[in-house]
Amino acid sequence: MTPRSTVDVTAPNGGHSLTDHLAQLIRADGPLTVAQYMTAALTHPIYGYYRVQNPVGRAGDFITAPEISQIFGELIGLWCLQTWRDIGAPSSFQLVELGPGRGSLMADLLRAARLQPSFLAAAEIHFVETNAVLRAQQNAALPEGTDATWRDRFEEIAPGPLILIANEFFDCLPIRQFMRKGPGWYERCVTLDEKGALCFALSPSPIPGGILAISDPHTQQGALKEVCAPAQSLIEKIAHRFSQHKGRALIIDYGYAKPGMGDTLQALRRHSPCGVLETPGDVDLTAHVDFSALASCAKRSGADVAGPAEQGAFLAALGLEARASALRAEATAQQKQDIDSAVLRLAGPDQMGELFKALSISSADLPPPPGF
Ligand code: SAH
Numbered sequence: 001m002t003p004r005s006t007v008d009v010t011a012p013n014g015g016h017s018l019t020d021h022l023a024q025l026i027r028a029d030g031p032l033t034v035a036q037y038m039t040a041a042l043t044h045p046i047y048g049y050y051r052v053q054n055p056v057g058r059a060g061d062f063i064t065a066p067e068i069s070q071i072f073g074e075l076i077g078l079w080c081l082q083t084w085r086d087i088g089a090p091s092s093f094q095l096v097e098l099g100p101g102r103g104s105l106m107a108d109l110l111r112a113a114r115l116q117p118s119f120l121a122a123a124e125i126h127f128v129e130t131n132a133v134l135r136a137q138q139n140a141a142l143p144e145g146t147d148a149t150w151r152d153r154f155e156e157i158a159p160g161p162l163i164l165i166a167n168e169f170f171d172c173l174p175i176r177q178f179m180r181k182g183p184g185w186y187e188r189c190v191t192l193d194e195k196g197a198l199c200f201a202l203s204p205s206p207i208p209g210g211i212l213a214i215s216d217p218h219t220q221q222g223a224l225k226e227v228c229a230p231a232q233s234l235i236e237k238i239a240h241r242f243s244q245h246k247g248r249a250l251i252i253d254y255g256y257a258k259p260g261m262g263d264t265l266q267a268l269r270r271h272s273p274c275g276v277l278e279t280p281g282d283v284d285l286t287a288h289v290d291f292s293a294l295a296s297c298a299k300r301s302g303a304d305v306a307g308p309a310e311q312g313a314f315l316a317a318l319g320l321e322a323r324a325s326a327l328r329a330e331a332t333a334q335q336k337q338d339i340d341s342a343v344l345r346l347a348g349p350d351q352m353g354e355l356f357k358a359l360s361i362s363s364a365d366l367p368p369p370p371g372f
Contacts (some may be wrong), residue, residue, distance in 0.1 A: 018281035031189035041280035070340035073108025099169030103141030110144030162247035239301030264288035312353025
């Protein structure tokens, strides 16, 4: 049982669902790595979750911070304004958002940025988005008269000073999983059980040393390590860009701050957890972000790093309470309650306040970023 090196995502071969299609592939070519499974489930051109679904919001499968309150995007707008000043207030720069969902974050950010018209005049807005339905929503959410360009990949963005934001984007990037067994590490794969249903199994032989930089010989048996190669390669590209042009990125997501072990692969349907292998293509599939891996990668590539900071502390430092008070001053009783519950949801330690983290990556020698 050797995991395939690539997955043919262009030929559904007459299967009626992604499960059928993946079963055919496994029968023909052997098990898939978890990363190959996740890639197909999320971005298969015909069945992929982020190609065909409209996932974000109350009617979707999950609600994100920008959908909870306008304050989130407004505070990030202030973060962008300060960042723009920190990189020398260039008269033209790329303002890039990775995975913009319904476009609410950018809309709120741009509204807050009206405080500084020269920022708005200098910003060339780019959305990196693969989902056509969401692209249309992002376009509709933009303030009237605002131009934007849509890209499939970060690499397509032209050179120049850069401010980049990404909320709940990195958790969608495919991870590989490795399990400790005896003296070695084995890759967790997706294969078929005796009834032909998708199931997990381990690779028959250990992975070659070097894929995992874990030197501790005493790692517990059964420990599971996750590695997100696409996230690391994207961070390297962003950091490389910051070595050539001034810029700064803000990455917000759920994840862990210190290197850790454990299976964080999860599936959500209509706001409730469901089986990861149940209905690929129909459910949101994500993994927690390993912020320490992203931070080390950025530092190795010559960029400066701040954080990760917990989202609650980060938003508080940007002025969450002051903005909430200003909104409360003009609100009805019901709206005041909504503002209070949104603040609690975004920053409460048992809600998004601690699990979600913010990480900033900058060109070397800029002033410290706001919020950290
Ligand atoms: N940032 C938004 C949405 C998060 S959901 C918010 O906070 O509400 C993830 C987003 O990333 C969606 O817009 C999804 O379509 C997009 N996405 C997922 N995988 C992608 C990929 N590989 N390339 C580009 N966009 C992707």
